[in-house]
Amino acid sequence: MTTAAVTADGRPVKAKPATMAQALGRALRDSMAEDPTVHVLGEDVGTLGGVFRITDGLAKEFGDDRCTDTPLAEAGILGAAVGMAMYGLRPVVEMQFDAFAYPAFEQLMSHVAKMRNRTGGAMPLPITVRVPYGGGIGGVEHHSDSSEAYYMATPGLHVVTPATVDDAYGLLRESIASDDPVVFLEPKRLYWSKADWSPEAPAAVEPIGRAVVRRPGRSATLITYGPSLPVCMEAAEAALAEGWDLEVVDLRSLVPFDDETVAASVRRTGRAVVVHESPGFGGPGGEIAARITERCFHHLEAPVLRVAGFDIPYPPPMLERHHLPGVDRVLDAVARLQWEADS
Amino acid sequence: MTVQELPGAAAYRPTPPPAWKPITDPAPLLPDPEPYRVLGTDAVADADPELLLRLHAELVRGRRYNAQATALTKQGRLAVYPSSTGQEACEIAAALVLEERDWLFPSYRDTLAAVARGLDPVEALTLLRGDRHTGYDPREHRIAPLCTPLATQLPHAVGLAHAARLKGDDVVALAMVGDGGTSEGDFHEALNFAAVWKAPVVFFVQNNGFAISVPLAKQTAAPSLAHKAVGYGMPGRLVDGNDAAAVHQVLSEAVARARRGEGPTLVEAVTYRMEAHTNADDATRYRVDSEVEAWKAHDPVRLLERELTERGLLDDAGIEQAKEAAERMAAALRERMNADPELTxxxxxxxxxxxxxxxxxxxxxxxxxxxxxxxxxxxxxxxxxx
Missing domain, CATH: 1.10.287 (Helix Hairpins)
Known part of the structure; x- marks a missing residue:
């Protein structure tokens, strides 16, 4: 995936440090430039450029009709997007924060997720719902929820979450181009993470539905996504000192779920830990652990463990570091993978 | 014209005294003091006799359709049927005021409107038969899927109408909802969006008195549901929902207004649900027979028939002819619904x-x-x- 980037006329392009926020904004811009049916709508997305500035410049470049400040009502925004999609547009909705997306749940569950199915395929809804999610930015109450479990439990939705700058651009482009509705979860604490990246020649990435091994290893597999990927990468580096060579799998999409890549990795390593911020009870980790057990039981040297947020409402910002899975907690879980049986 | 250049969107920006903004004048948006009527009033003189006869034939057919669908439920051919008996004037008028390119957004009680718009009754009833969720291609007929979660189809109508206007298409969306649905948040959000965007939408509330068992008095403290329009900056119209000519006229005017680019209208039609909520409901638990009887005297089919016969536009033979046509529709529907659907x-x-x-x-x-x-x-x- 790290082939040298070139421009359309074949000249090499120098990649420069870019943030995930910039890559997301560029993905919106390029999608709108390429396809006149792409419309962005949400709260403060126009003149202000969004509270995270992801939509900065879109209203100026494409006009208020293409990037629209809506009234402050999430069900209305998503409901209107449904009607726009019914008429052939390709709306991209911005929910301002994870917890502010909840008023739109009925539209999402009863209509967005079901329209293709309930019309026998006659009326798919190509809607992308962008949701900044997760904690770690010192947000006060209602600004740091991990809401992915609700979405992944709803058949009909794709649930996509990037963890790298390349993926932020590539997965958002693909989400907008998809004829299925996508809940696009943006890890807000990675908005300002940087990587070398070229807007003129963004790197091609694996398609939605494919997990990617971010770090190959032999001892155990860390399975994660979005905001917890950097945590797992750091843990894997630290684990070398303990003699563990950890493989890190970035899921990139919870739906579709890449059973193949996950199972292949766990069969190789024989041990697995799932890491996410979302509360553990009823969270994605339980589903993932069950799928691994169903597929890899005879390869497992230890039970699949989970490192997750506590089963509590998201804590106040001064306490969030105790809640969020960190490197130490990941390493503690790795230590509990019954290594003594090997010796 | 961009959204933000629209007069409606630009008009309201608070300013300090002494030059206060806003300065309010709700009067132009307020509904008539009483539901507007045509039949039995002077206004009927302006009504097109051809239209009245068409409405009559459709009402008779609609009444028969409701009876047939109810019978099919009793025979186990439909899982459930929310009847629009007594509300046929609303159902028919909603369908007839639209052009072919326009869109209808029905609720689950509005299969008759879909049929009156030309949809095959079997396709309209497929959801209620239960072999699939939607029996037709919404884009082919420009009829949105029958919507069960209350008022959630209203924002769809707004978005669709908005999209059509952005594309420069002359398309109006008419969205149907009941009195209970006006309490839902989506009703509020849809009306607000439509007014801000000046979307070519008509919100058509059939106030049939009950949300299953809950009477209107427990639903709202508003003087009328049409009054709610004022808060959104759109006109509210109040109409006798059993007067087919009046409903047709008021909806036509609202559609024409939307088509002219003047924005949405909220229309409240006062009517009555003559049957229980569905076949699974028992209306005797929450309303008295005398109330139902009183509404029978104001039946939409009888009102129109009286008008047409008094004016010599319709005779017994004409009535018989309408009934026979309705009977043929019912017989065909019965026969086709008696065949087991193929399950896949x-x-x-x-x-x-x-x-x-x-x-x-x-x-x-x-x-x-x-x-x-x-x-x-x-x-x-x-x-x-x-």
Whole structure:
């Protein structure tokens, strides 16, 4: 995936440090430039450029009709997007924060997720719902929820979450181009993470539905996504000192779920830990652990463990570091993978 | 013109005294003091006799359709039927005021409106038969899927009308909702969006007195549901929902207004649900027979028939002719609904996503195996395949 980037006329392009926020904004811009049916709508997305500035410049470049400040009502925004999609547009909705997306749940569950199915395929809804999610930015109450479990439990939705700058651009482009509705979860604490990246020649990435091994290893597999990927990468580096060579799998999409890549990795390593911020009870980790057990039981040297947020409402910002899975907690879980049986 | 240049969107920006803004004048937006009527009033002189006769034929057909669908439910051919008996004037008028290119957004009680718009009654009733969720292609007929979660189709109508206007298409969306639905948040959000965007939408509330069992007095403290329009900056119209000519006229005016680019209208039609909420409901638990009887004297079919016969536009033979046509429709519907629908279990997995996920492929294979085993068992007995 790290082939040298070139421009359309074949000249090499120098990649420069870019943030995930910039890559997301560029993905919106390029999608709108390429396809006149792409419309962005949400709260403060126009003149202000969004509270995270992801939509900065879109209203100026494409006009208020293409990037629209809506009234402050999430069900209305998503409901209107449904009607726009019914008429052939390709709306991209911005929910301002994870917890502010909840008023739109009925539209999402009863209509967005079901329209293709309930019309026998006659009326798919190509809607992308962008949701900044997760904690770690010192947000006060209602600004740091991990809401992915609700979405992944709803058949009909794709649930996509990037963890790298390349993926932020590539997965958002693909989400907008998809004829299925996508809940696009943006890890807000990675908005300002940087990587070398070229807007003129963004790197091609694996398609939605494919997990990617971010770090190959032999001892155990860390399975994660979005905001917890950097945590797992750091843990894997630290684990070398303990003699563990950890493989890190970035899921990139919870739906579709890449059973193949996950199972292949766990069969190789024989041990697995799932890491996410979302509360553990009823969270994605339980589903993932069950799928691994169903597929890899005879390869497992230890039970699949989970490192997750506590089963509590998201804590106040001064306490969030105790809640969020960190490197130490990941390493503690790795230590509990019954290594003594090997010796 | 961009959204933000629209006069409605730009008009209201608070300013300090002494030059206060806003300065309010709700009067132009307020509904008539009484539901507007045409039949039996001077206004009927302006009504087109051809239209009245068309409305009559459709009302008779609609009444028969409701009776037939109710009968089919009793025979087990429909899982459930929310009847619009008594509300036929609203259902028919909503369908007839639209051009072919316009869109109708019906609720679950509005299959008759869809049929009056030209949809095959079997396709309209498919949801309620229960072999699939939507029996027709919404884009082909420009009829949104029958909507069960209350008022959630209203924002769709707004978005669709907005999209059409952005594309420069002359398309109006008419969205139907009941009195109970006006309490939902989506009703509020849809009206607000439509007014801000000046979307070409008509919100058509059939106030039939009840949300299942809950009477209007427990639903709202507003003087009328049409009054709610004022708060959104759109006109509210109040109309006798059993007067087909009046409903047709008021909806036509609202559609024309939307088409002219003047924005949305909220229309409240005062009517009455003559049957229970559905066949599964027992209306005697929450309303008295005398109330139902009083409404029978204001029946939409009788009102129109009286007007037409008094004016010599319709005679007994004409009435008989309308009834016979309705009977033919009912007989054909009965016959077709008495055939068992073909069930396609494997389609359960076909339209969840554009492309099946690996998980759905696995589950589809599992169901396929179950179905094959069932068939094997049916054909060869319990020892088959062992």
């Amino acid at each position: 279990p494997m389609d359960l997995f076909t339209h969840v996503y554009a492309e099946q996920t690996s998980q759905l492929r696995e589950q589809a294979a599992a169901l396929r195996a179950e179905l094959d085993a069932e068939q094997d068992h049916d054909e060869h007995g319990p020892e088959a395949g062992r």
